[in-house]
Amino acid sequence: MNAPHRAAAAAPLPFYQPLADECEVFEAAWHQQLPLLIKGPTGCGKTRFVAHMAARLGLPLFTVSCHDDLSAADLVGRHLIAAGNTQWCDGPLTRAVRAGGICYLDEVVEARKDTTVVLHPLTDDRRILPIERTGEQLAAPASFMLVVSYNPGYQHVLKTLKPSTRQRFVALAFDFPPPAVELTVLREEGGADEALARRLVALAAQLRRLGGYHLDEAVSTRLLVYAAKLIASGMAARTACRVALVEPLSDEPDTLAALMAVVDTQFGA
Amino acid sequence: MEDLVGSWWDRLVRRAAYPGYPQAAVLLDDVAPQALLFFRAMGGDPGLAIRSAVGTAHGARRRWLARVAGIDTHVELAWRDGQALYLPERIDLYPDAALNRGLYFWLMALAAQPPAQGDWLQSNSEGTARCLATMPGLATLYQRLVAALLPLRNWPANGTGQAAEQAIRHALLQPGTATALPAGSPPPQPVPLWLHPSPPSAAAANQDDGQQPEQGHGDSRDSKARRRYRARRDNPDDRKNGMLLQFRAESIFTWDDYVRVNRHQDEDEPDDGAAAEDMDRLTVSRDGKTRASRLKFDLDLPAAAYDDTPLGDGLLLPEWDYRRERLVADHCRLQPMLPRDASPAPLPDKLQAAARRLRRQFQALSPERSRKSGEASGPDLDLDRIIRFLAEQRSGVAVAEPPLYQAWPPAGRSMACLLLADLSLSTESWLGEAGQVIHVIRDSLLLFAEALAACGDAFGLYGFSSLRRSEVRYLLLKDFGEPYDDAARGRILAIRPGYYTRMGAAIRQSTTILLQQPAQRRLLLIVSDGKPNDLDHYEGRYGVEDTRQAVLEARRAGLIPFCVTVDREAGDYLPHLFGKRGYSVVHDAHRLPQVLTSLYASLTA
Numbered sequence: 001m002n003a004p005h006r007a008a009a010a011a012p013l014p015f016y017q018p019l020a021d022e023c024e025v026f027e028a029a030w031h032q033q034l035p036l037l038i039k040g041p042t043g044c045g046k047t048r049f050v051a052h053m054a055a056r057l058g059l060p061l062f063t064v065s066c067h068d069d070l071s072a073a074d075l076v077g078r079h080l081i082a083a084g085n086t087q088w089c090d091g092p093l094t095r096a097v098r099a100g101g102i103c104y105l106d107e108v109v110e111a112r113k114d115t116t117v118v119l120h121p122l123t124d125d126r127r128i129l130p131i132e133r134t135g136e137q138l139a140a141p142a143s144f145m146l147v148v149s150y151n152p153g154y155q156h157v158l159k160t161l162k163p164s165t166r167q168r169f170v171a172l173a174f175d176f177p178p179p180a181v182e183l184t185v186l187r188e189e190g191g192a193d194e195a196l197a198r199r200l201v202a203l204a205a206q207l208r209r210l211g212g213y214h215l216d217e218a219v220s221t222r223l224l225v226y227a228a229k230l231i232a233s234g235m236a237a238r239t240a241c242r243v244a245l246v247e248p249l250s251d252e253p254d255t256l257a258a259l260m261a262v263v264d265t266q267f268g269a
Numbered sequence: 270m271e272d273l274v275g276s277w278w279d280r281l282v283r284r285a286a287y288p289g290y291p292q293a294a295v296l297l298d299d300v301a302p303q304a305l306l307f308f309r310a311m312g313g314d315p316g317l318a319i320r321s322a323v324g325t326a327h328g329a330r331r332r333w334l335a336r337v338a339g340i341d342t343h344v345e346l347a348w349r350d351g352q353a354l355y356l357p358e359r360i361d362l363y364p365d366a367a368l369n370r371g372l373y374f375w376l377m378a379l380a381a382q383p384p385a386q387g388d389w390l391q392s393n394s395e396g397t398a399r400c401l402a403t404m405p406g407l408a409t410l411y412q413r414l415v416a417a418l419l420p421l422r423n424w425p426a427n428g429t430g431q432a433a434e435q436a437i438r439h440a441l442l443q444p445g446t447a448t449a450l451p452a453g454s455p456p457p458q459p460v461p462l463w464l465h466p467s468p469p470s471a472a473a474a475n476q477d478d479g480q481q482p483e484q485g486h487g488d489s490r491d492s493k494a495r496r497r498y499r500a501r502r503d504n505p506d507d508r509k510n511g512m513l514l515q516f517r518a519e520s521i522f523t524w525d526d527y528v529r530v531n532r533h534q535d536e537d538e539p540d541d542g543a544a545a546e547d548m549d550r551l552t553v554s555r556d557g558k559t560r561a562s563r564l565k566f567d568l569d570l571p572a573a574a575y576d577d578t579p580l581g582d583g584l585l586l587p588e589w590d591y592r593r594e595r596l597v598a599d600h601c602r603l604q605p606m607l608p609r610d611a612s613p614a615p616l617p618d619k620l621q622a623a624a625r626r627l628r629r630q631f632q633a634l635s636p637e638r639s640r641k642s643g644e645a646s647g648p649d650l651d652l653d654r655i656i657r658f659l660a661e662q663r664s665g666v667a668v669a670e671p672p673l674y675q676a677w678p679p680a681g682r683s684m685a686c687l688l689l690a691d692l693s694l695s696t697e698s699w700l701g702e703a704g705q706v707i708h709v710i711r712d713s714l715l716l717f718a719e720a721l722a723a724c725g726d727a728f729g730l731y732g733f734s735s736l737r738r739s740e741v742r743y744l745l746l747k748d749f750g751e752p753y754d755d756a757a758r759g760r761i762l763a764i765r766p767g768y769y770t771r772m773g774a775a776i777r778q779s780t781t782i783l784l785q786q787p788a789q790r791r792l793l794l795i796v797s798d799g800k801p802n803d804l805d806h807y808e809g810r811y812g813v814e815d816t817r818q819a820v821l822e823a824r825r826a827g828l829i830p831f832c833v834t835v836d837r838e839a840g841d842y843l844p845h846l847f848g849k850r851g852y853s854v855v856h857d858a859h860r861l862p863q864v865l866t867s868l869y870a871s872l873t874a
Binding site for chain 1: 302303304306307309310311312374378403404405406407409410648649650655659662670673850
């Protein structure tokens, strides 16, 4: 329990605007040595939240972006061959356990099924990481925490978190921030002035009404920040909205034209 | 000669007097593809459809030339009711096409606002003010629209007319500050920037006295004829019951006198549309009997010569009775069949381009993995090779480092998919330009099969319809065992709609077939256009519960059931049947082929 104040003064905290009590929940979970599951749509601040909390608690953060080729060996580690000998090389999860830091598995459902095998003993009261290939068994220190995230919006029948895995985590649901909070985010993170931030937030509200009907997923806070940054750097507002908000959302010409018409209600010539 | 000169004069004066700018006209069809999305983004009710409005007589004073030409009596205004958003079929108000197009978007934004208090002038002014306050970009467009509109408006001759015009102009220029129209003024000139002063069917909306007619499945949803006529809703007038009416020479009925008659037939005559076009007003009244309820007659079975070819005697399948909460064994007979008149046929030309694109896409689908040794990198060491390599190195044979790892590179993917299509009579209904539902389903099946054949997954295609429990017709279109060739395409091309939707039995049979496939993952994809129903008690709760049981059985057996539907009301019952993430509603039915294949890719990739 010496970690929280160790590195607090060293680097500025990554900006994060709390929506509710998620920071307190995170801290409480960390103190109680419970793993945390964060679910929410893409670009709503999950990764930033974890980075912020790691910095706040002064813990090293090991982030793994999961993909469909990610295997247990990628997390735990593997043997490499060097100078006629094999040499063991820790994976990010093992390093996090050894260092007593936070291991953050982003989009954990994307990872291959065998990864759950190494996660299970770490997420119950045993808190151990058996390394099958070396025969080693690591006990996680008190400051180690496992955080995983996934996006429940993706409709994918073959890729969901198994109940047996889900039920090992304390879960936090994230969503796009309410307009007032998003306004602050755009000003702090995107460098937008008050008027611009207001327009972007109004535009986001309009575009988010389309989620599920015409767009697979609604426009994210991250894209809004991109647009704000581009506009703040001097790009014409309409162009910035086109490249940062409209084009990333769809490929269909009709949808794009309609989205531009929506943009024009805020940034029309 | 007189006729000829007359028609010349008519054409000339009409052209001269026409108030709009036809060369700059923008049609609703041009903006329609973007309209729904825009309207929803503005906060409009997502359930509304977009229809074209019909002209309303505005009664205002016209320009001299227009009066001579006898035109400009009607104006097309936008409005919104519980069913749809009505927009003018064409806008040619401004000489600039960009402004005409802008007017469409302005009207949609205005119509998306919640209705405001006050009369026509005040509510429009209020709505405008709300739009402008939240959307600065739209405000600049609005200012240009107003600036261009004012010169186009007449200045009335008499005093009260001028006062009204003054109030309207004030409201246009300073929205949100409007006062009520001066009393006793003549009908003001229509304001094309505002919503309809008295929407044609607003009054009728609250006449619903709870007897909501059951939605007929044969609903004619032809968007070609989606023009809205000036409808007047009347209460049925029993005094004029057509059966008792005697012909009296002195009362000559015109087209639009409402007479209650029992029509001999329900089919639409080809020139009904033209007749409706001629009428000033269409009367719609609520009759106790809806067409759907009358359609509930048993349909006679077609003669054997015309029917699909049955295969064998049929299979007995159980059915779930939710009241007794148990499966009733051998309750319905499922009859596997082959479509009649199916001859081998190639893919229709119009689908070739789409099929080629899909084949390319699906060939790239990444398959499942299996362990392979001798890789340059990988999660595990290949011990045999390392020992050999080290031994060779020690013995002095200089060897470059060979691949020494084990990995799981792509191999054949183990996936089987059974697609079950609803071929009940309801698929005969029309979807506007996209044609009938059955055509959309047919095209979807063809393209889906092309895509799956390209990615190499095992798949089967089946269709079903039913006629009571004694005959659940299970149409074999493409079996798992056979290749997808012209014979299978011919069978798909020969599908026809018929009968009802006893979904449970069809799902059970599909489950049995799919379970025989030696694949790791088995997807049961159901394409449907409505609720399960059949002639007997298989409707409402019973049908839904039986289908739900069948889906649960399939899931318990390790299959992945998923439903794709074009029924917009599916959100009411599909979550119950397939679970919240187990279905997808295709709002735009003619996109079903694309949606189905992309769904398959995303479900299984």
